[in-house]
Amino acid sequence: MSAETDxxxxxxxxxxxxxxxxxxxxxxxxxCLNDPSVVSERTRQKVMKAVERLGYAPNFGAQALAAKxxxxxxxxxxxxxxxxxxxxxxxxxxxxxxxxxxLLVASSSYRPDLEEEQIRALVARGADALLLIGYDRTEATxxxxxxxxxxxxxxxxxxxxxxxTTVGFDNRQAMQTLAAQVIDLGHRRLAxxxxxxxxxxxARERVAGVLAAMADTGLAPDDLTIVEVPYSIExxxxxxxxxxxxxxxxxxxxxxxxxxxxxxxxxxxxxxxSVPDDVSxxxxxxxxxxxxxxxxxxxxxxxxxxxxxxxARTLIAARNGTEKxxxxxxQTQLVWRQSLGPAPKTG
Amino acid sequence: MSAETDxxxxxxxxxxxxxxxxxxxxxxxxxCLNDPSVVSERTRQKVMKAVERLGYAPNFGAQALAAKxxxxxxxxxxxxxxxxxxxxxxxxxxxxxxxxxxLLVASSSYRPDLEEEQIRALVARGADALLLIGYDRTEATxxxxxxxxxxxxxxxxxxxxxxxTTVGFDNRQAMQTLAAQVIDLGHRRLAxxxxxxxxxxxARERVAGVLAAMADTGLAPDDLTIVEVPYSIExxxxxxxxxxxxxxxxxxxxxxxxxxxxxxxxxxxxxxxSVPDDVSxxxxxxxxxxxxxxxxxxxxxxxxxxxxxxxARTLIAARNGTEKxxxxxxQTQLVWRQSLGPAPKTG
DNA sequence: TTGTAGGCGTTATCAT
DNA sequence: ATGATAACGCCTACAA
Numbered sequence: 001m002s003a004e005t006d007x008x009x010x011x012x013x014x015x016x017x018x019x020x021x022x023x024x025x026x027x028x029x030x031x032c033l034n035d036p037s038v039v040s041e042r043t044r045q046k047v048m049k050a051v052e053r054l055g056y057a058p059n060f061g062a063q064a065l066a067a068k069x070x071x072x073x074x075x076x077x078x079x080x081x082x083x084x085x086x087x088x089x090x091x092x093x094x095x096x097x098x099x100x101x102x103l104l105v106a107s108s109s110y111r112p113d114l115e116e117e118q119i120r121a122l123v124a125r126g127a128d129a130l131l132l133i134g135y136d137r138t139e140a141t142x143x144x145x146x147x148x149x150x151x152x153x154x155x156x157x158x159x160x161x162x163x164x165t166t167v168g169f170d171n172r173q174a175m176q177t178l179a180a181q182v183i184d185l186g187h188r189r190l191a192x193x194x195x196x197x198x199x200x201x202x203a204r205e206r207v208a209g210v211l212a213a214m215a216d217t218g219l220a221p222d223d224l225t226i227v228e229v230p231y232s233i234e235x236x237x238x239x240x241x242x243x244x245x246x247x248x249x250x251x252x253x254x255x256x257x258x259x260x261x262x263x264x265x266x267x268x269x270x271x272x273x274s275v276p277d278d279v280s281x282x283x284x285x286x287x288x289x290x291x292x293x294x295x296x297x298x299x300x301x302x303x304x305x306x307x308x309x310x311x312a313r314t315l316i317a318a319r320n321g322t323e324k325x326x327x328x329x330x331q332t333q334l335v336w337r338q339s340l341g342p343a344p345k346t347g
Numbered sequence: 348m349s350a351e352t353d354x355x356x357x358x359x360x361x362x363x364x365x366x367x368x369x370x371x372x373x374x375x376x377x378x379c380l381n382d383p384s385v386v387s388e389r390t391r392q393k394v395m396k397a398v399e400r401l402g403y404a405p406n407f408g409a410q411a412l413a414a415k416x417x418x419x420x421x422x423x424x425x426x427x428x429x430x431x432x433x434x435x436x437x438x439x440x441x442x443x444x445x446x447x448x449x450l451l452v453a454s455s456s457y458r459p460d461l462e463e464e465q466i467r468a469l470v471a472r473g474a475d476a477l478l479l480i481g482y483d484r485t486e487a488t489x490x491x492x493x494x495x496x497x498x499x500x501x502x503x504x505x506x507x508x509x510x511x512t513t514v515g516f517d518n519r520q521a522m523q524t525l526a527a528q529v530i531d532l533g534h535r536r537l538a539x540x541x542x543x544x545x546x547x548x549x550a551r552e553r554v555a556g557v558l559a560a561m562a563d564t565g566l567a568p569d570d571l572t573i574v575e576v577p578y579s580i581e582x583x584x585x586x587x588x589x590x591x592x593x594x595x596x597x598x599x600x601x602x603x604x605x606x607x608x609x610x611x612x613x614x615x616x617x618x619x620x621s622v623p624d625d626v627s628x629x630x631x632x633x634x635x636x637x638x639x640x641x642x643x644x645x646x647x648x649x650x651x652x653x654x655x656x657x658x659a660r661t662l663i664a665a666r667n668g669t670e671k672x673x674x675x676x677x678q679t680q681l682v683w684r685q686s687l688g689p690a691p692k693t694g
Numbered sequence: 695t696t697g698t699a700g701g702c703g704t705t706a707t708c709a710t
Numbered sequence: 711a712t713g714a715t716a717a718c719g720c721c722t723a724c725a726a
Contacts, residue, residue, distance in 0.1 A: 012494075012495055012496075014718095014719055014720085015719065015720060015721095016719080016720095024696075024697085025696065025697045025698075026697090026698095026719090026720075026721090027696070027697060027698075027699095027721080027722075028695085028696060028697075030720065030721060030722085031695095031696085031721095031722095034721080038695080039695070039696080040695060040696090043695080043696080055490065055491055055494050055495075057467050057470060057471045057491075057495075058471055058719085058720075059412070059471065059473075059718085059719050059720070060408070060411070060471040060472040060473055061407070061408040061409065061410070061411030061412035061473055061704095061718080061719075061720090062408070062412050062702090062718070062719030062720040062721085063408070063471075063719080063720055063721080064407070064408030064702090064720090065406070065408040065409050065412055065701095065702045065703065065704090065718090065719080065720070065721090066701080066702055066719075066720040066721040066722080067702090067720075067721055067722090068702080068721095072468075072472075079437075080427065080433045080436055080437055080452075081430075081433050081434065081437050082430065082433070083428075083429065083430060083433075086427045086428050086429070086430075086433075087428065089427055090426070090427055090428050090454075093427075093454065097461075102453065102465075102468050103453065104451045104452070104453070105427075105451070105452045105453075106449070106450065106451070106452075107437075107440065118449075120404055121407075121419075121449050123404065124404050124405055124406065124407035124410075125407040125408075125419075125472070126406075126407060126408055143402070144402060144404075147359075147402050148359055148404075232635075233635045233638075233639060234635075262639050263639075265639075266638070266639055269641070288579075288580045288581075289636065289639070291580075291613070292580060292609050292610075292612075292613055292636070292639070292640060293639060293640070293641075294616070294640075294641045361702095361703055361704090362703065362704065362705095363703080371712075371713085372712065372713045372714075373703090373704080373705090373713090373714095374705085374706080374712070374713060374714080374715090375711085375712055375713075377704065377705060377706085378705095378711090378712085381704095381705080385711075386711065386712080387711060387712090390711075390712080405703085405704075406702085406703050406704070408702085408703075408704090409702070409703035409704045409705085409718090410703080410704055410705080411704090411718090412702090412703080412704070412705090412717095412718045412719065412720090413703075413704040413705040413706080413717080413718055414704070414705055414706090414718090415705095415718080695726105696725100696726085697724100697725080697726075698723105698724085698725075698726095699722100699723095699724090699725100700721105700722095700723090700724105701720100701721090701722095701723105702719105702720090702721090703718105704717100704718085705716105705717090705718085706715100706716090706717090707714100707715090707716085707717100708713100708714085708715090708716100709712100709713085709714080709715105710711100710712080710713080710714100
């Protein structure tokens with residue numbers, strides 16, 4: 001009882017405590033922990049027992065301060081609320097884990113100022129490398145990264161013209177391919193429920209993809225109605241309702257991602273509209289949700305797991321500084337499911 | 348060009364660089380940054396300009412080492428793959444953000460050994476407090492936490508008998524209430540698709556809840572078929588198929604969470620079964636998905652956002668050490684939707 | 695293989 | 711209001 005109290009009041013064990021307990025020097029303890037191959041087995045045993053007995057854990061601050069590396073990578077994603085980034089991040093972490101590297105995740109709520117804050121926090125914390133989503137951030141942020149010589153990779157996007165190392169996919173191209181199919185099915189009055197484009201290059205590129213497909217077929221940009229809302233099922237629903245309330249409602253509603261599309265679908269059902277007979281709906285991402293809704297969503301499959309894994313490998317290579325790192329463009333794939341059909345004969 | 352090169356090769360600016368640039372001592376710079384009210388306005392201006400010019404950012408390791416606090420909380424969740432923890436965590440983070448505290452998230456893949464590793468990592472990194480999910484972890488882990496005097500709160504569960512500060516809900520009670528309703532509707536052959544119970548007290552408690560409800564009505568435990576699978580839509584589907592293939596298929600399939608239920612529902616549809624006419628299905632959590640599937644899920648609403656917010660407040664109080672912290676039990680709520688109906692007249 | 699000792703960048707105490 | 715300077719806990723040449 002009193003021992004218990006004493007113990008909790010006692011200071012946190014430090015390297016020196018372990019050293020004393022084991023009857024060796026701090027240097028030996030340090031070596032035991034960081035490069036066991038260099039100490040004798042007998043010493044190692046002693047030290048590890050002391051570590052165990054004392055419940056010692058290294059002080060990260062001191063460790064980082066002295067060693068200038070942390071075996072920690074950081075990732076800043078816009079949101080944890082929906083599954084868009086979950087699968088890719090999981091794969092990212094799995095790959096890091098295989099290399100004894102810890103992942104710290106922060107989320108920016110789609111706000112560049114918060115993202116910069118999180119980047120600084122992670123860098124200050126000694127992250128060895130960073131995973132970032134998309135290109136949209138201030139030049140000052142890039143400058144900060146460069147100045148600190150911080151390895152980072154941009155993901156969930158791909159712009160060959162950008163200097164940042166990237167492991168991602170071409171949002172515009174992907175959306176353009178999908179939109180082309182929609183147009184091919186006879187749809188002329190199109191609508192797009194997009195994420196907010198400000199500070200979100202992926203969203204902008206997807207919009208651009210739709211417009212490009214339309215231009216290819218001689219459709220005017222005005223034939224596309226765009227509604228911008230934050231990603232959420234509910235917002236998808238209300239945006240869809242708003243679109244269908246127009247005098248000249250669209251025959252196909254493309255959505256910036258599957259979450260919005262799921263909302264749109266639900267709303268269509270609530271309005272007694274048949275999908276795809278009355279109106280077609282498409283998504284983007286191909287998260288699990290896309291297969292669950294009824295009808296299942298025609299969407300763009302993004303290789304999230306590959307992306308996460310490859311991003312991790314790229315960063316690990318960059319951290320080790322051995323290989324030269326290079327960008328990697330992954331392919332997306334159109335997934336045909338029932339939510340997309342031919343345009344209705346006439347309105 | 349060469350300036351650029353020089354710059355990137357130049358070391359990271361430190362406090363002393365700023366001090367030199369501003370013509371003051373390091374102590375003054377430190378004060379400027381941490382408690383500006385105590386330095387003269389003129390000095391502050393000078394220092395801030397130097398900070399700006401040099402792109403200075405404090406070294407977290409050194410800071411943590413010297414100040415013994417980090418304004419960083421950690422959270423270890425079992426998985427980021429599905430939305431179960433997303434909403435609560437988002438609320439947790441929002442509350443922390445309002446108190447200038449950063450959140451670092453790690454995930455354990457439902458493995459206690461990894462969880463302990465992550466806990467140690469976060470503690471070593473100087474986390475001021477931790478959010479943990481559920482009670483299942485080794486005594487050694489608790490001992491470690493206690494020894495380091497690390498404030499932590501257990502969430503997503505509630506056991507009045509446990510000594511750990513908890514902000515959560517009673518999984519057993521919640522599931523028992525739901526199961527009682529199912530039984531009340533005449534269902535006698537019940538099945539449960541559960542998450543793996545090993546190392547997961549929430550899953551065990553939910554199973555216990557079903558059994559308790561059955562016992563209340565005099566049903567034998569044998570009347571419940573249990574299938575254990577990791578959380579995923581696909582696993583929900585295959586488990587459901589397996590259950591319905593039995594000689595005496597259940598009339599109601601309860602699921603450990605909404606994700607499994609969504610999978611079960613999809614599978615039912617694929618098998619041409621009508622829900623709830625042929626078979627009833629229920630979920631747990633009330634994530635967005637529950638309202639999207641068709642028919643929408645009868646489920647247990649968990650106040651994720653409240654839980655996250657309150658957990659944050661509790662930890663902040665604990666960190667500040669002013670107020671005495673206490674556990675908080677939140678109420679869940681049964682949500683009636685269409686996936687649950689009366690038992691079919693006869694098999 | 696093991697020990698000694700200097701240094702990592704900040705904070706905070708004590709003078710001034 | 712500001713400056714010197716001693717911790718903080720660990721790593722890593724360098725020595726033995």
